[in-house]
Amino acid sequence: MSVQAEIDGGRPRARRVGRLEPAALAAVMSRDIVIFGRYWKATTFSSVVQPTIYLLAFGLGFGTLVKTIGHVKTIEYVATGTVATAVLFSSAFPGMFNTFIRWQFQRTYDAMLATPLDVEELITAEILWISLRAGVYGLAPLLVGFAFGLRPEWGMLLVPAIGFLTGFGFAAFGVLVAAIAKTIDNFNYITSAVLTPMFLVAGTFFPVSALPAGVRQIAQVNPLYHCVQLVRDASLGALHVGDLGHAAVLLAFALLTWRLAIWRLGTRLID
Amino acid sequence: MRMLTAQTLPAAGEITVLGYRLPDQSKQARMEMGVVPQLDNLDVELTCRQILTVFARLYRVPSSARVEAVQRALELANLVPRAETIVRELSGGMRRRLLVARGLIHRPSLVLLDEPTVGLDPQVRQELWSLIDGLRTQGVTVLMSTHYIEEAERLADVVAVMSHGKIVAQGTPAELVREHAGELVIEVYGPPEQLAELSELAASRSWQSRRSGPALAIMHAERLDGDAPDGVRRPANLEDAFVALTGEEIE
Numbered sequence: 001m002s003v004q005a006e007i008d009g010g011r012p013r014a015r016r017v018g019r020l021e022p023a024a025l026a027a028v029m030s031r032d033i034v035i036f037g038r039y040w041k042a043t044t045f046s047s048v049v050q051p052t053i054y055l056l057a058f059g060l061g062f063g064t065l066v067k068t069i070g071h072v073k074t075i076e077y078v079a080t081g082t083v084a085t086a087v088l089f090s091s092a093f094p095g096m097f098n099t100f101i102r103w104q105f106q107r108t109y110d111a112m113l114a115t116p117l118d119v120e121e122l123i124t125a126e127i128l129w130i131s132l133r134a135g136v137y138g139l140a141p142l143l144v145g146f147a148f149g150l151r152p153e154w155g156m157l158l159v160p161a162i163g164f165l166t167g168f169g170f171a172a173f174g175v176l177v178a179a180i181a182k183t184i185d186n187f188n189y190i191t192s193a194v195l196t197p198m199f200l201v202a203g204t205f206f207p208v209s210a211l212p213a214g215v216r217q218i219a220q221v222n223p224l225y226h227c228v229q230l231v232r233d234a235s236l237g238a239l240h241v242g243d244l245g246h247a248a249v250l251l252a253f254a255l256l257t258w259r260l261a262i263w264r265l266g267t268r269l270i271d
Numbered sequence: 272m273r274m275l276t277a278q279t280l281p282a283a284g285e286i287t288v289l290g291y292r293l294p295d296q297s298k299q300a301r302m303e304m305g306v307v308p309q310l311d312n313l314d315v316e317l318t319c320r321q322i323l324t325v326f327a328r329l330y331r332v333p334s335s336a337r338v339e340a341v342q343r344a345l346e347l348a349n350l351v352p353r354a355e356t357i358v359r360e361l362s363g364g365m366r367r368r369l370l371v372a373r374g375l376i377h378r379p380s381l382v383l384l385d386e387p388t389v390g391l392d393p394q395v396r397q398e399l400w401s402l403i404d405g406l407r408t409q410g411v412t413v414l415m416s417t418h419y420i421e422e423a424e425r426l427a428d429v430v431a432v433m434s435h436g437k438i439v440a441q442g443t444p445a446e447l448v449r450e451h452a453g454e455l456v457i458e459v460y461g462p463p464e465q466l467a468e469l470s471e472l473a474a475s476r477s478w479q480s481r482r483s484g485p486a487l488a489i490m491h492a493e494r495l496d497g498d499a500p501d502g503v504r505r506p507a508n509l510e511d512a513f514v515a516l517t518g519e520e521i522e
Contacts, residue, residue: 017298017299017302023328023331024329026328027325027328027329027331028329030324030325030328031314031317031325034317034321034325035314035316035317038316106312106314106315107310107312108312108314110278110308110310110312111308111312111313111373112329113276113278114276114278114301114304114306114308115301115306115326115329115330116298116299116301116302116329116330116331117298117301117329118298269278270277270278270279270280271273271278271279271280
């Protein structure tokens, strides 16, 4: 044992630390994984049942009246659209509620920030975990869709990546909302005034082209619209160069909300 | 306390912890520091072992030493039989011990204890005291805030008395007692009128006195010659010194 180590009792001293250290991110996510171990059954249940209901209602009910939407079979249209809603709900809601509860009610974030963990690492790890989960659960509507006659496509292997990227943006958006909200009831404003219209004006269940011109413009700035287009093109074997534009919008949305979430929640976690 | 972990930023002044400048080097400082907060912020959905494992990771205990560190912390907190119990099902004392174990998982060289024994049964408090004393023996620096004066008197090497956010006196408990309350205190019991009279007498003779429950305590009683009132004689303690320093009135 060296002299220095003897003095320090064998502890590493003055180790170099950086930003966004993988060890710190892994530590935060290890907690999320443990908690997920307790809830995965409920989460999995709802993520399978929800698209099943959508496909039953739209596919069988609506689908008997309308066989195709554009050039796409209704069942294919709805199954791919449901991927986007699944991603939206499994990222924006945990971003909002988990953040607010852990920060304000359980004070978990206070406890964690007393350890060698920065606000940036804490928030990034939480968003990463939510978006990884959203990417995986985004596949559920496709799997359910297979039972309704959706054909497997190689492009569907891209869906988890699209779900991850979209989920990252919406999880960060949720964290941002939680950082701004005064009480948890304020989430109702966001849910009814932002998220609900967002998931309808995105070409999920009916094409955006059916909407008035003004609303169509809004869809262009709706990240979920770009997610829907990407998922649909990937799942129906119709990927083309224009899809890079959709991916770019999703990436920009993710980067913007990520930095905003860190900045806003940072000022409230460190006073 | 939150300032020492850079969770609250000072409006003015500079803070250095373990040789690290805050907030720039706060991450390094936090690596060598363990925090036991006043408010219970345990993850209620996790088991003791799960919580300690997560915090071992957060404190960067290397993976090869993690299992052992968790076991050691469980033993330290007397929670081995409860390792797999969910926090929600633990008693208040157990939760507090787990909170302490969580802050010690990485063998910190500085431990911050924020009012660690508030609201605990005397038995649990004794247990925590011996735990804190054990840390001190191992050479760990413990910075503890408390409003139980007895706790400070028994455990602390150095006490800083704070009033209105400022340190008004600092020293070993014995020094503070000697300087501010003397060696001997006489406690006189009696009806309120009699005590009021005695209080006036004390003031006129510039004896230092304070109300102590149903009695009037006269400090520095060793200086009184002959004319000391009858009462219970006891050694002066830190509480006497504390009241002498911070005044009887509280806001």
